[in-house]
Amino acid sequence: MTDMKSAPQYGGRRPKPSGDFELHAWFFMRLSGLLLLILALTHWTIMHFIHRLRELDAAWIVNRYQNVFWPTFDAVLLVFALLHGTNGVRYLIDDYIRHRTWNMIAKGVLYLASFVFLVLGLIVIFMIPGVKVVGR
Amino acid sequence: MYKPREGQWAWMFHRISGVAIFLFLFGHILSTSTLVWGVNGPEWHHRIDSIYRLPIFSVMHLALFAAVLYHAVNGIRVIIVDWWAHSTKAQKPLFYAEMVLVGLLLIFAVFKMVIPELKDYAEAKASVSVPVGVSATQEGGLR
Numbered sequence: 001m002t003d004m005k006s007a008p009q010y011g012g013r014r015p016k017p018s019g020d021f022e023l024h025a026w027f028f029m030r031l032s033g034l035l036l037l038i039l040a041l042t043h044w045t046i047m048h049f050i051h052r053l054r055e056l057d058a059a060w061i062v063n064r065y066q067n068v069f070w071p072t073f074d075a076v077l078l079v080f081a082l083l084h085g086t087n088g089v090r091y092l093i094d095d096y097i098r099h100r101t102w103n104m105i106a107k108g109v110l111y112l113a114s115f116v117f118l119v120l121g122l123i124v125i126f127m128i129p130g131v132k133v134v135g136r
Numbered sequence: 137m138y139k140p141r142e143g144q145w146a147w148m149f150h151r152i153s154g155v156a157i158f159l160f161l162f163g164h165i166l167s168t169s170t171l172v173w174g175v176n177g178p179e180w181h182h183r184i185d186s187i188y189r190l191p192i193f194s195v196m197h198l199a200l201f202a203a204v205l206y207h208a209v210n211g212i213r214v215i216i217v218d219w220w221a222h223s224t225k226a227q228k229p230l231f232y233a234e235m236v237l238v239g240l241l242l243i244f245a246v247f248k249m250v251i252p253e254l255k256d257y258a259e260a261k262a263s264v265s266v267p268v269g270v271s272a273t274q275e276g277g278l279r
Binding site for chain 1 (some may be wrong): 151154155157158161162165166168169171172175177178181182185188189197201204208211212215218245248249252253256260
């Protein structure tokens with residue numbers, strides 16, 4: 001696939017090679033991919049095959065999170081999914097946005113969005129066990 | 137004109153499904169976050185939940201599952217091709233085997249997920265017209 005090619009050339013100066021970074025990124029995509037295959041499909045199987053959508057209300061989710069295993073499971077899934085996705089989109093930006101400034105802007109937006117959603121996701125995961133579900 | 141072959145379709149689908157899953161992930165985090173929006177959080181979550189139970193979302197669930205499955209299975213194929221040079225001779229059968237596997241799992245999902253979800257929706261809708269009360273919402277139906 002495209003992953004192994006060297007960094008694309010933009011107008012002007014070639015970006016300074018960053019050591020083994022691309023090789024590590026390539027390896028990370030394989031490892032995190034395998035991990036996500038297990039985690040994401042387990043998540044899907046539990047949420048949509050074992051249980052049904054109609055069961056998954058706020059009370060059900062809060063109750064499920066009382067066992068520390070599930071917030072931890074979801075946090076690992078969240079972190080690896082976001083990292084894997086962010087690096088994947090980085091490949092696309094390098095492939096399709098060749099203009100140096102726009103390339104940097106696109107990556108800046110990508111990294112910022114990923115960081116914000118990573119923090120938001122982790123906050124949500126660790127706040128859910130304390131949510132009070134009244135009524136129903 | 138250049139005609140793309142299996143490998144290039146596989147590569148193109150991998151990118152498209154990857155971006156789709158990534159965008160979904162952002163939406164998923166955002167809608168789940170309603171749970172912690174203060175005291176009314178669970179109420180917001182319930183409202184969004186009722187939208188997710190519309191039939192159109194059962195179809196979207198299947199589309200999302202297709203994207204995740206394809207990305208997962210094709211990722212395995214990429215790893216196989218990376219680490220086992222000989223497999224490049226079997227590119228075409230690998231690609232078609234992958235499509236068959238994804239197809240079979242999607243058929244399973246239609247019976248195990250899409251149809252039950254549609255039935256639940258129909259039931260919840262029918263029970264809304266019956267005497268007003270909490271019972272419909274307790275079952276997770278519409279409000």
